[in-house]
Amino acid sequence: MNTLDPKDTTHVVTRFAPSPTGMMHIGSIRTALFAYLYAKQQGGTFILRIEDTDKEREVAGSTEHIQKSLRWLGINWDYGPDTQNNPFGSCIQSERLPTYIEFAQQLIEKGLAYPDLYTKEEVDAFRATAEAEKRPFLFRNHRPETFEVWDGSKPLRLKAPHIKRYAWTDAVRGPLEAGEEMVDDVIIIKADGYPTYNFAHIIDDYNMGVTHIMRGDEFISSMPKFLSIYDALGFNYPMFVTLPPILREDRTKKLGKRDGAKDILDYKTDGYLGAAMVNCLALIGWNPGTEQEIFTMAELVDVFSIEKIQRGGGVFNDEKLDWINKQHLQSLSDTEFSQYIKPVIPEDIIATNPNIDDILIKLLPLVRERIHSLIEFRGLIAAAEYDFAFLVPMYDVVLLKWKNDSSPKDALPRLLGAINILKTADFTSPDTIKAALMPYAETVGKGELLWPVRIALSGRAQSPDPFTIASIIGQGETLARLQTACGKLGE
16 A cells, blocks of 8 residues: 655645534535545645634635545545544644644754744734835844744744745646745744644645645745755645636626525535536636537546646536536436435325335326425425325316306216226327327317316326327326216216
C-alpha cells in the first residue's frame, strides 16, 4: 500500500479539506468532485480531511454532514475521518495538534518564528496609523528586533523568510505573481494553541503527500503568504489548481446563499439523484470537448483532465439541473423509479394498498415523462391527480352527466354496456382496453361513453384517459367502480 511519501510526486494525491461549519455549498462540492475525478483518473489517492481548527465557527454534526453529502454523490475517499490506520495519522486537524507544534518549533529554532507580544489595542493602533498614511498595514514593519521565548500563551508569528515579489504557476491560470506588499509575518499558531489555516493546511498537505491542490479563486490573494510558509519550512510547492467560480445566473457575482444557493443535501430531499448532481457540477467550469452532456461517474473519471478546466466562471442553472436529472431518471429501471417516488406517497395510502409497489410501477408511464424531480411529483400527489390509483373515488352523481344528456341517468345504459364488454376484455394494456371499448363508443357516441366511464373510474373531470386508468387499477376494480356508478344512477 502506498505510504503517501511527501517526496513521492509520481503518485497523484488530492484532497478535499472542508471546515465543519454547517452548510455544504455546491461550490465546495464541485471542488471535492474535481479533486476526486483527477485522483481517480490518474490512479491516485483522494483524501477527505476535516479542518476544524477554528473552534468558534465549528457547528456540531458538520463532519458527519460532510461525509453524508459526499457519500450521496458517490465521492468516496481513500482516507478520511472515519478510516483507521492511515499512514499519516488522523484526517481531523484537531487530532494532529502535536504535528503543528513540532513544525512551529523547527521554525523557532531557525529564527523564522516569534511570539506576538502586542495587545489587540496596539495592533489596532498600528493599523490605524497605516490607514491614515494610506499605506498597507504590514505586521512585519513592527517586528521586534529580538524574539522572546515562546511559551505557548501568545500567538506565534512567522518571520517571513523573503520579502520579495512572488511568482508561481497555476495549472489553470498559468503564470501568476504578486508584489512584496502581499508578504507579511502571519500568525501560524493562535493563542489557544490551534494552528491557523495558513499554517496547518500546508503541513498536512506535506505530510499526506498531496501533489495537487484544487481550490477556489478566492485563495489567489493569499498565495504569497502560503508560499512564504512553504519557503520557511523548506517544502517543495505542490501543483496549484485554481477552479473557476460558480456564478449566479446574471453572471455578475458568485452564487451565494442570498441568491438561493442551498445545502447540497437539500437537493437530495427535493429528489435530485446524486449522479445527476455530479453530472451537472462537473460541467460547470470544465468542458469535455465533445457534444456529450450526460455522464456517469465512471465516464467522468475516464475523460476528466485538468487541461480542460476553464478559467472563466460558470453558471449553476436550475433548469439545466432539472434536465440532467430527468435524463438520469430515464435510465432507472421500473423498480428503481417506483422506489424513487414511493417516499412521497402518504403513509395512510401505503397502509391501505398492500400492492402499492405494483400500483406504482403501473403508474410510471404517466409519471416518467412529467417529472424532473420529486418536487413536481409531490405537487401532483398533493393535487390528488393520482388518487384514482390508490383510493375509491368520491364524486357527485351529477358529474356523470355528459354535456348532451338531459339527465345523469342517461349514462346508465351506456355504463352497463361498458361493463358487459369489459367483463371479457383483455386488460393487458391501455391499447387492448381501448380496442375493446371503442367500437361501442363509435355506436353510442365517444363523449357519451367515455365521459361517464372516466368519472366512474377517477371521480375527476380532468384525469388520464379511461383506458389508462382501467389498465392501472385492473379489471376487477374497474368493473367494481362502474357498478358503483350504475348504483348511484339507479337510486
